């Protein structure tokens with residue numbers, strides 16, 4: 001009998017396994033229900049929901065780049081009311097934890113979203129997307145100031161006892177100090193990284209390819225940046241770290257776990273093969289058996 005423990009605690013709840021799917025790359029789950037067994041996911045992180053519906057940015061809003069892709073979707077989503085009416089009922093049918101990714105352009109928007117979602121048991125927890133510009137503070141991303149992160153996290157904490165995961169942007173000078181702000185505000189975990197700021201230019205049109213000019217870089221190209229961010233963040237906080245960025249295989253995920261992550265999310269990888277999360281989970285289990293690792297914490301003793 002295997003003694004391997006794949007579950008991990010986030011706040012007062014337990015994720016069944018360490019492999020989830022990243023926000024914005026997996027819709028609301030229903031899009032993938034015929035392709036994979038959603039019950040095997042260690043967390044379904046939804047597309048960001050905002051207070052009002054958003055059409056998102058104009059096209060083109062995606063372009064392939066070397067070992068990655070650049071997107072400027074612009075948080076296109078149906079908005080809170082339609083999310084509650086049309087998306088939440090489906091989550092009730094799912095056996096995996098559903099973590100709602102929340103985005104806003106002011107602190108008040110984040111708070112109103114969490115308050116409105118609190119009553120629904122199908123919402124397992126929240127992932128707070130801090131890559132959004134704070135319109136009231138000169139459009140600087142929420143996630144670029146530790147004090148702002150601490151204040152927002154503390155306000156959110158006072159409104160929910162569900163798992164509160166703060167998602168960090170890598171487009172900052174010191175990601176470790178931002179993570180500490182989240183921890184001090186009462187976050188249960190941090191996830192990192194969101195996409196890296198990038199630009200692609202069409203040299204004949206002499207124009208950026210994306211209508212929004214810049215976008216977020218994801219995919220294998222960003223994996224070493226993500227692994228280094230997790231290494232840094234895991235040494236800055238005591239709460240669990242969820243690693244994201246360019247994970248395509250079990251070995252990619254294991255790099256994150258060895259760097260200090262307790263769980264991972266697969267994003268762009270599922271565009272290539274929706275079955276990747278299940279393959280990664282089974283690869284992690286095999287590795288743990290081969291290496292004599294008992295639980296998700298046991299990865300952390302090797303790299304100090």
Ligand SMILES: Cc1cc2nc3c(=O)[nH]c(=O)nc-3n(C[C@H](O)[C@H](O)[C@H](O)COP(=O)(O)O)c2cc1C
Pocket residue numbers: 022023024025046047048071073075101129167193194195217218219220222244245246247265266267268269
């Ligand atoms: C098309 C697309 C849409 C995304 N939308 C969101 C989003 O709504 N909220 C969020 O927090 N992150 C969003 N992300 C970021 C991913 O969740 C993830 O952090 C990032 O892509 C890095 O992981 P990856 O390299 O495995 O894709 C999006 C990424 C992509 C590619």
